[in-house]
Amino acid sequence: GSASVLVQRNPKFSKLNDEDVRYFEGILGAKNVIQDDEKLITANTDWMRKYKGSSKLLLQPRTTDQVSEILKYCNFRCLAVVPQGGNTGLVGGSVPVFDEVVVSLSAMSKIISFDKVSGILVCEAGCILENIISFLDNEGFIMPLDLGAKGSCQIGGNVSTNAGGLRLLRYGSLHGNVLGIEAVLADGTVLDMLKTLRKDNTGYDLKHLFIGSEGSLGIVTKKLLQEARRKLGEILSAFEFLDSNAMNLVLNHLEGARNPLPTSLHNFYVLIETTGSDESSDKQKLEAFLLGSMENELISDGALAQDINQASSFWLLREGIPEALMRAGAVYKYDLSIPVEKMYNLVEEMRSRLGNDANVVGYGHLGDGNLHLNVSTPQYDDKILSQIEPFVYEWTSKHHGSISAEHGLGLMKANKIFYSKSPETVKVMTSIKKLLDPNHILNPYKVLPCSSIS
Numbered sequence: 239g240s241a242s243v244l245v246q247r248n249p250k251f252s253k254l255n256d257e258d259v260r261y262f263e264g265i266l267g268a269k270n271v272i273q274d275d276e277k278l279i280t281a282n283t284d285w286m287r288k289y290k291g292s293s294k295l296l297l298q299p300r301t302t303d304q305v306s307e308i309l310k311y312c313n314f315r316c317l318a319v320v321p322q323g324g325n326t327g328l329v330g331g332s333v334p335v336f337d338e339v340v341v342s343l344s345a346m347s348k349i350i351s352f353d354k355v356s357g358i359l360v361c362e363a364g365c366i367l368e369n370i371i372s373f374l375d376n377e378g379f380i381m382p383l384d385l386g387a388k389g390s391c392q393i394g395g396n397v398s399t400n401a402g403g404l405r406l407l408r409y410g411s412l413h414g415n416v417l418g419i420e421a422v423l424a425d426g427t428v429l430d431m432l433k434t435l436r437k438d439n440t441g442y443d444l445k446h447l448f449i450g451s452e453g454s455l456g457i458v459t460k461k462l463l464q465e466a467r468r469k470l471g472e473i474l475s476a477f478e479f480l481d482s483n484a485m486n487l488v489l490n491h492l493e494g495a496r497n498p499l500p501t502s503l504h505n506f507y508v509l510i511e512t513t514g515s516d517e518s519s520d521k522q523k524l525e526a527f528l529l530g531s532m533e534n535e536l537i538s539d540g541a542l543a544q545d546i547n548q549a550s551s552f553w554l555l556r557e558g559i560p561e562a563l564m565r566a567g568a569v570y571k572y573d574l575s576i577p578v579e580k581m582y583n584l585v586e587e588m589r590s591r592l593g594n595d596a597n598v599v600g601y602g603h604l605g606d607g608n609l610h611l612n613v614s615t616p617q618y619d620d621k622i623l624s625q626i627e628p629f630v631y632e633w634t635s636k637h638h639g640s641i642s643a644e645h646g647l648g649l650m651k652a653n654k655i656f657y658s659k660s661p662e663t664v665k666v667m668t669s670i671k672k673l674l675d676p677n678h679i680l681n682p683y684k685v686l687p688c689s690s691i692s
């Protein structure tokens with residue numbers, strides 16, 4: 239089985255009827271109430287084509303008030319809802335499990351304001367990350383978040399998954415970079431937490447509840463404040479790694495991928511990026527670092543990108559791994575935080591467990607202690623899955639790691655939360671969920687274990 243997560247439809251939820259559809263058409267206009275088969279297939283299927291729902295309705299609100307009206311009605315009717323951004327999530331969180339209504343934020347994609355003095359950007363939740371990156375680039379600023387899915391993922395989705403990405407090492411997580419959020423609760427209440435203050439110690443900082451809550455507490459809507467910092471401070475901005483299996487996959491499956499060190503295949507590759515305030519001094523420092531590391535035999539070979547095109551071709555080798563894995567067949571994905579010194583032990587143990595049955599690939603954000611352990615096979619096979627799980631979770635828990643470093647829990651790991659969180663903590667989370675969404679209409683079956691919710 240692909241998704242291998244067995245949940246039952248909660249019978250408490252109503253089934254969608256014609257009257258509901260007419261009601262939504264009244265709020266949004268008929269063209270934003272989508273029942274078209276092709277569009278629904280896309281909205282029901284996740285990026286990996288691993289999780290598939292059977293929703294009959296996709297709603298595309300254009301304003302916060304419309305989101306509020308939708309949720310108010312769904313809460314009253316007990317219709318379950320899945321908030322959806324760019325649908326690039328990797329844990330089955332962004333698609334319906336059964337017939338939940340999909341609320342897409344795609345039509346809310348305006349950049350509202352940007353203040354060059356403070357570096358504060360306000361935008362709607364449906365802004366595509368790459369558009370924000372280019373917008374800031376044109377203004378001479380840097381977006382503190384970047385990831386391989388930038389062409390499709392939306393800032394609202396990034397915030398809701400607390401996406402880590404390729405620049406976390408330098409700029410920190412979204413908890414630090416998001417200054418405010420506007421979100422709509424399950425009952426339609428709009429929470430305006432959009433203060434553009436850097437310091438504001440007035441009670442609980444509720445916005446943090448929504449960062450990383452995977453659409454289970456509210457829908458992040460109209461705006462979000464995002465700090466974009468100038469090129470200052472330490473110059474290191476990324477420290478990514480991939481092993482030879484990952485390198486091979488990309489070279490074999492991605493058009494245009496070229497190994498800058500083609501003489502022999504190495505066991506490990508590290509991709510280092512610097513972003514300093516002075517390009518030529520950056521280059522000098524990096525050259526000296528490369529030479530020094532070779533002399534000291536810390537590394538066996540290296541290459542320095544000479545221009546922006548070469549730099550992007552280096553990045554393709556790292557950012558292209560998820561795509562290459564998808565093209566290679568089935569993939570079992572694990573996104574783990576593990577102390578760096580033990581990180582690769584797990585990859586090796588997994589390799590010896592699985593032998594020739596699978597290609598075990600290791601890559602990730604080394605600078606953040608975040609390993610992406612991926613197992614690639616020609617097709618999904620429950621026998622292989624039973625050799626990977628629960629072993630991988632038990633191993634991570636034993637080494638005091640986290641079973642979701644940056645992708646979230648989604649559907650895939652909702653029942654695995656106890657490997658990383660104590661029962662007491664899960665109980666507090668459940669109480670918060672019950673308080674903010676008493677009918678559990680928001681993203682059901684995800685994030686928290688079904689047993690703790692019902």
Ligand code: FAD
Pocket residue numbers: 285320321322323324325326327328331332343363384385386387390391392393394395396397398399400401402403404452453454456457458459560561644645648681
């Ligand atoms: P979706 O996939 O649509 O949704 C993700 C979750 O957020 C779902 O639970 C959904 O219900 C919820 N959600 C979406 N929008 C809203 C909203 N407005 N309000 C409330 N809830 C919402 N992740 C990393 O952390 N680091 C990486 O480096 C990284 N690289 C990736 C590379 C590739 C090629 C791919 C495919 C994925 C990668 N990811 C990475 C996974 C990451 O979670 C997503 O790419 C991204 O953050 C999700 O944004 P999205 O708009 O696609 O959200």
Ligand code: MLT
Pocket residue numbers: 328386556557559560573602603610
């Ligand atoms: C990455 O770092 O490339 C992403 O998190 C996607 C993945 O893990 O496959």
Ligand code: ZN
Pocket residue numbers: 403602603610644
């Ligand atoms: Zn990642």
